[in-house]
Amino acid sequence: xxxxxxxxxxxxxxxxxxxxxxxxxxxxxxxxxxxxxxxxxxxxxxxxxxxxxxxxxxxxxxxxxxxxxxxxxxxxxxxxxxxxxxxxxxxxxxxxxxxxxxxxxxxxxxxxxxxxxxxxxxxxxxxxxxxxxxxxxxxxxxx
Numbered sequence: 001x002x003x004x005x006x007x008x009x010x011x012x013x014x015x016x017x018x019x020x021x022x023x024x025x026x027x028x029x030x031x032x033x034x035x036x037x038x039x040x041x042x043x044x045x046x047x048x049x050x051x052x053x054x055x056x057x058x059x060x061x062x063x064x065x066x067x068x069x070x071x072x073x074x075x076x077x078x079x080x081x082x083x084x085x086x087x088x089x090x091x092x093x094x095x096x097x098x099x100x101x102x103x104x105x106x107x108x109x110x111x112x113x114x115x116x117x118x119x120x121x122x123x124x125x126x127x128x129x130x131x132x133x134x135x136x137x138x139x140x141x142x143x
Contacts, residue, residue, distance in 0.1 A: 014040060025130035025134065028077075029082075035067065035071075036123070068094055071086045072087045080133075089121040089122050096118075
């Protein structure tokens, strides 16, 4: 699960964004971060490490689709801008699976770059949304 140096280093921004979302964010930020954490852990468990360099992984595709639906649902229910950006980044990650599925021959490192940059972007979206929610509560005198 956390066997590579990259996955261990990626845990730090995930933990920091999670602390910010759960400590200072409102309900949409907590839902988004909770879904992100569950999705991240599920991805660590279901990814096929042996064949991940060569073929389409339907489990990860399904997980990315579920995450797209979660961020889309948050964007639909709450009037916040960050879920729209997070859903857009998740859609980019989901579309990168089609590149592998249809065998368009990108380098596997390009595929990983898209997935990783989208993940960092989603963390930034949740962090910014949490910060804005916290600032709005402070401005209203609720905190």
